[in-house]
Amino acid sequence: MTAQLINGKDLSQQIRKNIKEKASQLTEKYRQPCLAVILVGEDPASQVYVRNKVKSCEDCGIKSILQRLPADSTEKEVIDLINALNQDKEVDGILVQLPLPKHISEQKIIETIDVAKDVDGFHLHNVGALSCGLPCLKPCTPHGVIKMLESANIDLEGKLALVLGRSNIVGKPMAQLLLEKNATVILAHSKTRNLQKLTLQADVIIAAVGRPLFLKAEMVKPGAVVIDVGINRNSEGKLCGDVDFENVKETAGFITPVPGGVGPMTITMLLENTLIAAENSFQKKENQ
Ligand SMILES: NC(=O)C1=CN([C@@H]2O[C@H](COP(=O)(O)OP(=O)(O)OC[C@H]3O[C@@H](n4cnc5c(N)ncnc54)[C@H](OP(=O)(O)O)[C@@H]3O)[C@@H](O)[C@H]2O)C=CC1
Numbered sequence: 669m670t671a672q673l674i675n676g677k678d679l680s681q682q683i684r685k686n687i688k689e690k691a692s693q694l695t696e697k698y699r700q701p702c703l704a705v706i707l708v709g710e711d712p713a714s715q716v717y718v719r720n721k722v723k724s725c726e727d728c729g730i731k732s733i734l735q736r737l738p739a740d741s742t743e744k745e746v747i748d749l750i751n752a753l754n755q756d757k758e759v760d761g762i763l764v765q766l767p768l769p770k771h772i773s774e775q776k777i778i779e780t781i782d783v784a785k786d787v788d789g790f791h792l793h794n795v796g797a798l799s800c801g802l803p804c805l806k807p808c809t810p811h812g813v814i815k816m817l818e819s820a821n822i823d824l825e826g827k828l829a830l831v832l833g834r835s836n837i838v839g840k841p842m843a844q845l846l847l848e849k850n851a852t853v854i855l856a857h858s859k860t861r862n863l864q865k866l867t868l869q870a871d872v873i874i875a876a877v878g879r880p881l882f883l884k885a886e887m888v889k890p891g892a893v894v895i896d897v898g899i900n901r902n903s904e905g906k907l908c909g910d911v912d913f914e915n916v917k918e919t920a921g922f923i924t925p926v927p928g929g930v931g932p933m934t935i936t937m938l939l940e941n942t943l944i945a946a947e948n949s950f951q952k953k954e955n956q
């Protein structure tokens with residue numbers, strides 16, 4: 669193996685120490701910061717993620733409220749619950765676990781969340797603020813990736829960064845954050861032609877496609893930084909990313925594992941956003 673491993677689990681643990689400290693200070697001075705998580709339906713993967721989020725809150729001294737709704741809930745029932753949480757002065761962050769059942773509009777649900785409590789950073793207002801370089805709650809996964817690059821002292825200025833995948837929750841905001849760091853960004857997707865020609869030029873590749881073994885060693889420039897956002901199950905049911913880790917690690921300069929890479933950092937950034945939302949609300953109250 670030539671690549672240096674960027675360990676998201678270790679970095680998360682370091683950052684969570686500070687989060688725990690901060691949460692305890694806020695609890696002493698004001699009240700315990702609180703995250704509300706809404707889970708609609710019984711999707712097994714979503715249940716695992718949500719349990720993980722609730723447990724991470726507990727470990728860091730952040731209060732969590734888990735609201736479960738049946739899969740056949742109406743859109744209005746979800747909206748009514750969000751409105752109640754928006755009004756609740758003891759709730760700082762609201763996360764609606766995605767995907768939602770098909771009969772519920774994800775966009776409509778996200779726009780119902782109070783911008784100040786949108787700890788996923790998915791609300792149109794936060795998306796717009798991010799693209800204008802204004803202060804906002806940053807989307808957790810791309811923000812976690814930036815923290816991982818910083819932890820490995822990777823300077824992005826002037827580098828060619830290629831993002832594979834253009835979803836609203838990962839690819840697009842990832843491109844935005846890389847641009848903010850003065851990287852030159854290529855945002856590739858399923859209609860991109862000659863993908864290998866592009867990936868071979870990239871100094872940094874962020875894979876967020878949702879396909880096991882998608883990024884192969886022959887697509888990676890020797891020494892490049894490879895960040896694997898993918899969370900998939902392979903044919904044996906084992907958790908894996910989008911990168912052919914075993915072969916790419918021989919070519920890349922840096923690489924992130926799955927599990928133990930971007931996943932834990934996503935949750936850490938969610939905890940951080942909950943503290944930011946709580947602090948903003950305490951500050952607002954003091955200024956009234
Ligand atoms: N680690 C973490 O914390 C998180 C991990 N994930 C994981 O990241 C992965 C991506 O998630 P998400 O962004 O939500 O996924 P989406 O399915 O929303 O988007 C996938 C993107 O990949 C592109 N794509 C698909 N096939 C190809 C191809 N053959 N060549 C090039 N591009 C392709 C699609 O292109 P097009 O737009 O043209 O269809 C699309 O833009 C998943 O594995 C998901 O589980 C997601 C969130 C958080």
Ligand SMILES: Nc1nc(=O)c2c([nH]1)NC[C@@H]1CN(c3ccc(C(=O)N[C@@H](CCC(=O)O)C(=O)O)cc3)C=[N+]21
Nearest residue numbers: 717763764765766767788899927928929931932934935
């Ligand atoms: N509103 C919303 N916000 C999200 O942030 C969101 C979402 N919906 N829906 C689903 C995706 C996916 N996602 C993950 C977060 C952490 C891990 C994670 O911690 N993974 C561990 C392994 C966990 C396991 O063992 O399954 C790891 O990679 O090491 C994975 C996936 C957040 N998402």
